[in-house]
Amino acid sequence: GQQVMQIPQYQHVQEGEDFTTYCNSSTTLSNIQWYKQRPGGHPVFLIQLVKSGEVKKQKRLTFQFGEAKKNSSLHITATQTTDVGTYFCAGSGGSNYKLTFGKGTLLTVNP
């Protein structure tokens, strides 16, 4: 079945440093979504990428979808303590009924 790998599993940064998490799928995806889960909370949708090579920005967050639609990344510039949480990528393949989630990257920020 479809597998979505996400690295790193953990990342600890000093406030102001940049952060990147990477997502890799075993199969070509029709779209990829990113979610953020604050400690003790539930996953909340951030963004969806659909097109090959697509790049989208949300303030300090930059999301990319690879040309082959098999990988994606989330980059945060100049992290803040409010960025703390687990970031998940989730890919949708042929059937489109289900999203397969990566295991997530837990980001902690030292003020």
Added chain:
Amino acid sequence: NAGVTQTPKFRVLKTGQSMTLLCAQDMNHEYMYWYRQDPGMGLRLIHYSVGEGTTAKGEVPDGYNVSRLKKQNFLLGLESAAPSQTSVYFCASRKGQGAGGANVLTFGAGSRLTVL
């Protein structure tokens, strides 16, 4: 709009007991999902439904059953709870398929289940 509501939020069970987790959504979404979240394992799909009266297995369905008798409700049942089912359970829903936000998941707040 309440969005996706899960009950109960917390529950402690003894091995062998049964229970049902209720998920209710008020967004008229077609698709509903049950995930479990364990440390280091991410979100794993247990069962899902693409419409009232339909259910399908996800990647970790063993030990669980589901029902979707009404469009707005998706029930997750544990017939004979085991310690391995200690987890945080999330329900999610989405409008359906297609362009825009139709396939974006809205999650409930979670239900923390402990099986002793």
